[in-house]
Amino acid sequence: MRGLLRRLGAAGAGPAPAPGAPPGPQAPPPEGADRGLAVFENTSEVIRAERALKDAGVLVAVMGPPPGIRRGCDLVVTFPLVEELRVRRLLADAGLAPLDVLPVSGPLLAPVDIFQVKDFGTHLMVRAANMKLTVDKATGVLVNVSGGGCPDVPYLAALLVGRRLGEGPAPREIGHTLCGYALGLAYEELQRRCLPS
Numbered sequence: 001m002r003g004l005l006r007r008l009g010a011a012g013a014g015p016a017p018a019p020g021a022p023p024g025p026q027a028p029p030p031e032g033a034d035r036g037l038a039v040f041e042n043t044s045e046v047i048r049a050e051r052a053l054k055d056a057g058v059l060v061a062v063m064g065p066p067p068g069i070r071r072g073c074d075l076v077v078t079f080p081l082v083e084e085l086r087v088r089r090l091l092a093d094a095g096l097a098p099l100d101v102l103p104v105s106g107p108l109l110a111p112v113d114i115f116q117v118k119d120f121g122t123h124l125m126v127r128a129a130n131m132k133l134t135v136d137k138a139t140g141v142l143v144n145v146s147g148g149g150c151p152d153v154p155y156l157a158a159l160l161v162g163r164r165l166g167e168g169p170a171p172r173e174i175g176h177t178l179c180g181y182a183l184g185l186a187y188e189e190l191q192r193r194c195l196p197s
Contacts, residue, residue, distance in 0.1 A: 034081035037111055038091070038098040039065065039072040043178045045096055046075045052094040058083055062185065064112035072099050074129065078111050115189055124193065128185035129178075133160070135190050140164045148179030156183055166195055 040046050046062060053060045058079055065076045079087050081103055091098060104110055116127040123143065125134040131153075134144040141164055145157035152175050159174065165187075172184030 035078050035104040035111075036081040036084050036087070037063075037066075037102055037104060038077045038079070038087065039069055039100045039102070040075075040077070040096070040098050041072055043073045043075055043181070045098075046073060046077060047181055048094060049077050049091055049096050049098070052090055052096070053077065053079065053087060056086075056090050058087060058090070061111075062114065064114045066104075066111055069100075069102075075114070076111055078104070114185070117189075117193075124190065126186040126189045126193075128189065129182035131179055131182040131186055133183060133186040133190060135165055135194060137194070140166070140194060145183065148177075148182070150177035150179035152177050153179050153183075156180060160187075165190055 038049060040049060050060055050062055061078045062075050063078055064074065065072065069076070084101065084103075088101060114129050118125045118127075120134075122137060123134050124137055125132055125144075127147070130149075131147040132145070133142065135141065136143050141162065142160045145153070145160055147153075156171055156175050156179075159168065160171065160183075170184060171180055171187050175181065175183060
């Protein structure tokens with residue numbers, strides 16, 4: 001892991017996950033590409049929609065809702081707009097009815113990145129929604145879990161802190177709440193930024 005520090009950028013995109021490693025969060029389509037977004041009533045529907053669409057091979061990203069969206073939960077699912085009909089069909093097959101499916105037609109409908117990254121020199125912290133996960137850049141050891149308020153956060157923290165990034169279960173495999181989901185997103189983003197390709 002000595003090369004870990006060299007591969008880390010303060011806030012830039014890191015390398016792709018190593019072969020066989022759990023996939024990191026999928027990036028949204030490039031800025032020039034037409035995108036759509038699906039708005040859901042609650043976070044559990046977002047989680048189910050993300051899984052159903054990813055399992056079908058759709059390039060999706062979970063992001064914060066645009067400022068112009070005043071309904072639904074604090075997350076939206078973005079996808080390539082050219083796949084809208086397929087996305088609607090896949091969601092219906094999964095028993096999911098989004099509140100709305102919209103094209104990203106201007107800056108007021110642009111979704112917001114849910115990740116905040118802070119480089120402390122020796123440590124890198126990723127915040128996803130309400131959860132923060134920090135790694136020692138030299139060793140790859142997870143040193144802190146904070147945020148949330150869900151009942152499984154202490155359990156997840158006990159399992160993660162002291163382990164190397166990429167070892168042991170991922171938070172999404174063992175967490176069962178919104179906090180566990182958000183921690184899983186932070187974990188996958190740290191993997192994407194820190195693990196060698």
